[in-house]
Amino acid sequence: MDSIFRKIMIKLIGKSLVVLTFLMLTSCDPNEAQRVASFDNLVMQDEFDIEGTLDSNLWTFDLGKGPGNDGWGNNELQYYTDRTENVTVENGYLLITAKEEAFNGANYTSARIKTEGLFEQAYGRFEARIKVPYGKGYWPAFWLLGNDCGQNIWPQCGEIDIMEYLGNMPTTVFGSAHGPGYAAGDAISKKYVLENDRFDTGFHVFGMEWAPDYINYYVDDVLYQQITKQNVLEETNGEGQWVFDHPFYIILNVAIGGNLPGSPNTETVFPQTMIVDYVRVYQK
Amino acid sequence: MKNRKPTYFKDLSLIFLILGLIVSCERDLSEDSVVATFPNTGEVFTDNPINLTDEFFISFDPAQGANTEGFGIDNNVAYAGTSSIRIDVPAPNDPNGSYIGGIFKDRSGGRNLTGYDALTFWAKGSLTATVGLVGFGTDFVDDKYAVGLENIQLSTDWRKYTIPIPNASRLLQEKGMFIFSAGTQSTNGLGYTLWIDELKFETLGTIAQPHPVILDGEDLVQQSFTGSSIRISGLTQTFNIASGENVTVQAAPSYFDFVSSDTSVATVNELGIVSVVGSGTALITATISSVLASGSLEVTSTGALPAAPIPTLPSSNVTSIFCDEYTNATSSNFEPGFGGSTTQAAVVTANNDSVLIYSNNNFTGIIFDNTVDASALSFMHVDVYAQQAGVQVEFQIRDIGANGVINTNIFTGQPEGDDADYRFTTGNLTVNGWNSFDIPLTGGILNQKNNLGAIILAGGPNFILDNIYFYTP
DSSP: OOOHHHHHHHHHHHHHHHHHHHHHHHHSGGGGOOOOOOOOOEEEEOOOOSTSSSSSTTTTTEEEEOOOOOOOOOIEEEEEETTTEEEEEETEEEEEEEOOOOOOOEEEOOEEOOTTTTTEEESSEEEEEEEEEEESTTTEEEEEETTTTTTTTTTTTTTEEEEEEEOTTEEEEEEEEEBBBBBBGGGGGEEOOOOOOOOOOOEEEEEEEEEEEEEEEEEEEEEEEEHHHHHHHHHHHTTOOOOOSSSSEEEEEEEESTTOOOOOOOOSSSSSSEEEEEEEEEEE | GGGGHHHHHHHHHHHHHHHHHOOOSOOOOOTTTTOOOOOOOOOSSSSSSSSSSTTOOOEEOGGTTOOSSSSEEEOOSSSSSSOEEEEEEETOTTTTTBEEEEEEESSSSSSOOTOOEEEEEEEESSSSSSSEEEEEEOOOOOOTTEEEEEEEESSSSOEEEEEEOOOOOSSSSSSSEEEEEOSGGGGTTTEEEEEEEEEEEOOSSEEEEEEEESSOOOOOOOEOOOOOEEEEEOOOOEEEOSSSSSEEEEOGGGGGGEEESOOEEEEEEEEEEEEESSSEEEEEEEEEEEEEBOOOEEEEEOOOOOOOOOOSSSSGEEEEEOOOOSSSSSSEOOOOEEEEEEEOOEEEEETTTEEEEEEEEEEEEEEEEEEOTTTTTEEEEEEEBBBSTTEEEEEEEEOOOOTSSSOOOOOTTTTTTTTTEEEOOOOOOOTTSSEEEESSSGGGSSSOSSSEEEEEEESSEEEEEEEEEEOOO
């Protein structure tokens, strides 16, 4: 009886595997065939396990209102600090907290951390597990900047936004790429909307897989966008330039207000915290 | 097979008995028994009413102006399917009634709505009118889980509306499937048509960030005494919905869990009624699903309040405003909500004796619903109780004149137009005892007291009033 049962099970599993494989083969629209490489060599990870402090071998800070004192080029309203109340590690999580307070001429404080000069890499899988705040004016992001922005002025140095989110659209995130000919408001970008769920009530994994000729964007296990060299040309009438073949560094921040989200309103709740469970980077 | 069964059964039952003895100390439900639950049907109206009572629409009382004629099903208009609910909102002078509203009720024993997080529907209007109320949980019996979303703005095209459920775990057997009330306040009296379709309870998964509120979010401090009771009002629940908007609904007290910090001073029941049971201070707070509500009530009781002196005048000599010994000549508004007023006023009843408790008063008034003709009367009696030293209260007895309106100079606070008053201020009141005053109807109202309309109260700030009446000795 046992062996008969086992045989039936094996048959069933075999059959379902065949069906599954068939489905996998046929469900891809050949015109939109997306390239997916496997990046399974973990080369960087921060699980945020050191209580009370960021790993200084991995992270540094952007402070203030930006080099032009103009809200980081976006008229953002916050002043970035490295104070514990704006950025710390607790219970295995990175906490970036935006507060409403008068500080050095700004009405809000927050934090922006980066791996510039500490961890930079071209290509690979970059992912983070994050829960975001909600409310008008919140603009948290998990993104990459090219490590040559000092020499090759942005957007020539390239920007890959793995996750951008606006607090007044709690079910939506954006994945984007910026380069010469497709920057700021004209970036190549796509939104992803969660069904029957939202980004401020639980953690989601925001992933990006980057190879020499494409960038794939994921929310959890859903691939929702692929940007290729060909896309860049098509989207920019041949003007755009692929600038994603050199090392980039990681940025995590919570911006408040500015051109994209607009200012907080009276219902926006402060303080609120972006909670990051981990950041991991893989190579081939 | 069949005749072997009894032995088999006997052996098995013995084993089960032993097993039962070994594994369980108390009797649990056996596995094949199912706790009785009510159907969890979410649809209320799609193309037809879904499992609602035969009359489908149960109107508010026509005697109170509700129009029962304007409700029906429209087979020519639908958001989805073939038909929708059509509501013709009447003009205020419509002989069939000046507004329209009522409820839909489940036809059987009620529904289990614990798996849903919102009632949703699609609606449009012939005008971009504002509908006063939509909601659910009202069954015209005890309305225990009533929820109301006020003032929704219609579009002339279909738009989806979401009414979040404050705390779905409470809705094990709900009969009130929908409530609406619509008038023409927003359209200057112009009637309009409102269509509703695809009315159903849904599990959206995007109803988040709950923010419950009691007492309109205020932290109130109130003096009281043993035997009194206070109702917790101003109850709302706010959620952020998928559109990013915060939606606030009025929520019945039974959605909340109320807590008293000291039940030897005050207890609070599921209807939000605080009962003061002893002396001391207790803080009343509330939660919904473990989320603390904004707002609280700190109630301080100094024990039992002694009764005010019982009036002895025959009722024929008296025109009463607030007194348990006489029939009051008029009802009154004790919370007129004057602009700039900081006053909290509460009618508190213990042992069949009602008193008026004023807290944090700067100025307020007792506004008579009907004027009092005191032409044949010469005094106003009032008993005043203070629990702190240095309390003085000013009484301004106001005749509001033939126009029936309080006319006050907003700069001086003095009566103007056809109004007149007499003002009397108590000296420092005796603490923890009743102070009785018999104030003559003199000064500005000596010869004009046939339209007494209000008693304005200034100062205090904390005092208790009882036995307010006009009389002739």
